[in-house]
Amino acid sequence: MLRANIASKRFTMPTHPETNGSGLLPSLWDETHASTLDEPGRLLYRSNLLGADKRITNYGGGNTSAKVTEKDPLSGEDVTVLWVKGSGGDVGTMKRDGFATLYQDKLEALKGLYRGVEHEDEMVGYLPHCTFALNPRAASIDTPLHAYLPYIHVDHMHPDAVIAIAATSTSRELTREVYGEEIGWLGWRRPGFELGLELSAFAEENPDAKGVVLESHGLFTWGDTGRDCYETTLRIINKAIAFLDEKTAGQSAFGGLVRKSLDENERRAVAARLMPEIRARIGQDERKIGHFDDSQTVLEFVGSKKLGDLAPLGTSCPDHFLRTKIRPLVLVLGPAGDVDTRISDLDASIASYREDYARYYETCKHPDSPAMRDPNPVVYLVPGVGMITFAKDKATARIAGEFYVNAINVMRGASAIGTYRGLPEQEAFDIEYWLLEEAKLQRMPKPKALAGRVAFITGGGGGIGRATAERLLTDGACVVLADIDEGALERATSDLAGLFGGDLVRSVTVDVTSEQAVADGFARMAVDYGGVDILVSNAGISSSAPIEETELSMWNRNIDILGTGYFLASREAFRMFRRQKLGGAVVFIASKNGLAASPNAAAYCTAKAAEIHLARCLALEGAEAGIRVNVVNPDAVLQGSKIWTGEWREQRAAAYKMAPDELEEHYRKRSMLKRSVLPSDVAEAVAFLVGDASAKSTGNIMNVDAGNAQSFTR
Numbered sequence: 001m002l003r004a005n006i007a008s009k010r011f012t013m014p015t016h017p018e019t020n021g022s023g024l025l026p027s028l029w030d031e032t033h034a035s036t037l038d039e040p041g042r043l044l045y046r047s048n049l050l051g052a053d054k055r056i057t058n059y060g061g062g063n064t065s066a067k068v069t070e071k072d073p074l075s076g077e078d079v080t081v082l083w084v085k086g087s088g089g090d091v092g093t094m095k096r097d098g099f100a101t102l103y104q105d106k107l108e109a110l111k112g113l114y115r116g117v118e119h120e121d122e123m124v125g126y127l128p129h130c131t132f133a134l135n136p137r138a139a140s141i142d143t144p145l146h147a148y149l150p151y152i153h154v155d156h157m158h159p160d161a162v163i164a165i166a167a168t169s170t171s172r173e174l175t176r177e178v179y180g181e182e183i184g185w186l187g188w189r190r191p192g193f194e195l196g197l198e199l200s201a202f203a204e205e206n207p208d209a210k211g212v213v214l215e216s217h218g219l220f221t222w223g224d225t226g227r228d229c230y231e232t233t234l235r236i237i238n239k240a241i242a243f244l245d246e247k248t249a250g251q252s253a254f255g256g257l258v259r260k261s262l263d264e265n266e267r268r269a270v271a272a273r274l275m276p277e278i279r280a281r282i283g284q285d286e287r288k289i290g291h292f293d294d295s296q297t298v299l300e301f302v303g304s305k306k307l308g309d310l311a312p313l314g315t316s317c318p319d320h321f322l323r324t325k326i327r328p329l330v331l332v333l334g335p336a337g338d339v340d341t342r343i344s345d346l347d348a349s350i351a352s353y354r355e356d357y358a359r360y361y362e363t364c365k366h367p368d369s370p371a372m373r374d375p376n377p378v379v380y381l382v383p384g385v386g387m388i389t390f391a392k393d394k395a396t397a398r399i400a401g402e403f404y405v406n407a408i409n410v411m412r413g414a415s416a417i418g419t420y421r422g423l424p425e426q427e428a429f430d431i432e433y434w435l436l437e438e439a440k441l442q443r444m445p446k447p448k449a450l451a452g453r454v455a456f457i458t459g460g461g462g463g464i465g466r467a468t469a470e471r472l473l474t475d476g477a478c479v480v481l482a483d484i485d486e487g488a489l490e491r492a493t494s495d496l497a498g499l500f501g502g503d504l505v506r507s508v509t510v511d512v513t514s515e516q517a518v519a520d521g522f523a524r525m526a527v528d529y530g531g532v533d534i535l536v537s538n539a540g541i542s543s544s545a546p547i548e549e550t551e552l553s554m555w556n557r558n559i560d561i562l563g564t565g566y567f568l569a570s571r572e573a574f575r576m577f578r579r580q581k582l583g584g585a586v587v588f589i590a591s592k593n594g595l596a597a598s599p600n601a602a603a604y605c606t607a608k609a610a611e612i613h614l615a616r617c618l619a620l621e622g623a624e625a626g627i628r629v630n631v632v633n634p635d636a637v638l639q640g641s642k643i644w645t646g647e648w649r650e651q652r653a654a655a656y657k658m659a660p661d662e663l664e665e666h667y668r669k670r671s672m673l674k675r676s677v678l679p680s681d682v683a684e685a686v687a688f689l690v691g692d693a694s695a696k697s698t699g700n701i702m703n704v705d706a707g708n709a710q711s712f713t714r
Helices: 039-051 104-113 117-130 143-147 160-166 171-179 193-205 226-248 264-282 296-302 307-313 318-324 339-364 394-417 425-432 435-442 463-474 486-500 515-529 552-580 602-625 647-655 660-670 679-690
Strands: 063-071 078-085 099-103 153-157 183-186 211-214 218-223 289-293 379-382 386-391 454-458 478-483 505-509 534-537 584-589 627-634 701-704
Touching (some): 039 063, 039 153, 039 226, 063 143, 099 117, 099 143, 104 117, 104 143, 153 226, 160 218, 160 226, 160 394, 171 211, 211 226, 226 394, 264 289, 264 379, 264 552, 289 394, 289 515, 296 379, 296 386, 296 394, 307 394, 318 394, 339 425, 379 394, 386 394, 454 552, 463 679, 478 486, 478 515, 505 515, 515 552, 534 552, 534 679, 552 584, 584 602, 602 627, 627 679, 679 701
Parallel strands (some): 584 627, 627 701
Antiparallel strands (some): 063 153
16 A cells, blocks of 8 residues: 555656765755646656665665556556566666556466466566556566555665665664664565565565665665655665764774875876786677776775785675676776786786686576676776776766775775675676676677777867868767867867767877877877777878978978878887787878979978878788778868968969869869768768778778879879
8 A cells, every 4th residue: 555645747857967076965956946846757867866875875776666557558557567677777767658657456466377486487577567557667576576565665775875785784783773764674685575475574574664774785765755755765765875974984994004105196007007908818709898087086996005905805785786797897907006017917907807707607607697797806906006997988987987986985894884795606697697797698689890999080070080080989989089279179179078978078189290199199098098099190280382382390391281181190009009919000191292282382292292101101001900001092081171271272272273162173074073071971981991891901002082093092
């Protein structure tokens, strides 16, 4: 029986606040806004508020629900519908369509079909039969945990402070000490139908309770209204925060520091050296993307006295564990941050981790368990430096790091008030290789063509560079835009991040003629993404003058940018390619002018010809390492081009004795196909040359000029 009545109003999308920081959690509930929303709208509002603060729950973790009175579309009668976060969603960012909706009476009827805990997985197959209004959002395995609680509004969160209590060896006693009778305690059980029934039984037997702590897992709270539920959740978490603050006052976290942190520049320099080396050893079967975190929380843990005791225990909360694997790999540098010693030991360290993971799999597997998955570590802890995470894409790597920070917070609190306990290996395995989890993985979309690859694009703020970035991002690559024009770089980065998300786009200001600037740009990319797979050398310049009027400064500037700049970028890329041992793809954006002479452009044409020949030389040098080098020769790409916005347009128009606004039409008519060449056309050629479709092509020149007989290669 439900313990409150529900009214229904029209829905308006809520705001999505961002909250961070430490201390007690403030209530952000705005009743004026909430009163404009219907009940599902208030549920979404509450969900977004809770999910906006990682102290309350991690990305993708936890769920919320409300039991709402709706009109049955078939009978027109009022029915109770469970609105609950659907499978795979995130409460902080979800929209209204992120909720599964199910008939409450049909969910109740499932109890009659339940055959016991050894058969509980089969109950998930019945959930689609309970769907209300043909909602396509799949219900999660946590649905029974909400359905069978006799309350209208329910929150299930993973707050660090509460899990710190739940993950101790005396969690039951500590829960009673903190909350008295207000919050109950249930022993560890994997989420599912049986846990839903246990929660229901607890609520019926303890009608005055406001929630329950789940051992090694998280917190359930409930209320009669959405606001009551939200504020109860905050109050219960704040009690745990205050309790931990009191118990840990004056204590050194994790027993104090035994390894001093390097300064920020040194930490990043070590990460830049180390991450491509790790990537080389774990990316042979599937390319990996890296993430680096040297926040104070991480540095405090990796440099602590208790690191060696706590890290092998792994995480406790199932949501943490699924993202971070059974345990991290600790990589201890040599004296004074000596990274070379660590690199020389990487093979043995990673091999040992794989062997232990295989032992874990073989020891815990069941006859019907899925095949062993990737045995490589996800989380790498480096004392004095920070935490490195690697996964199939940037978002997954970043989120894995965030989850491990949650785990650090849990370990800090738990080890300060008792004995921290990670999830036992068999329980961890039964979640990691749960057949329902495997089915979810099998439903994941197929990776895009360039998933797991990192592209460095010089001249990234210009028309061709920007179009190329967009094209490679569409195919799933991570992209680093490099340009000397900070304004153009900022605009391009902002626009592309808006289209594809901030995880996939980075930018760095680089003068390609500066050896140090280019090296710094590649080091920055290594820290941001773990390495490089693709170099698109596109930095450009334009100049036009008869030879007798060509000044030495003009000649040198063309050679510096179009020759030396391409050499420096290629050299850094080759160095990283060889360290990673994953091959690589280089594309030079040259020009028709590198093959066909043009009047009044000796400096430009010569430099472009040098580019083409440099590419040929590099194709020879890189082949044995699987490094492919190819050239795209565009012609007259005026749209969006920075070099055509200045004197170059006037100079080329003067060379052909025409007005500047006649130039684009002149080039179109001059082409054999009578078509203008656009930045997107060049980008298509680049996408082909860096992708697997051209895996057996190197040393080639691809003309994208709408046809120009003078530049036919032969």
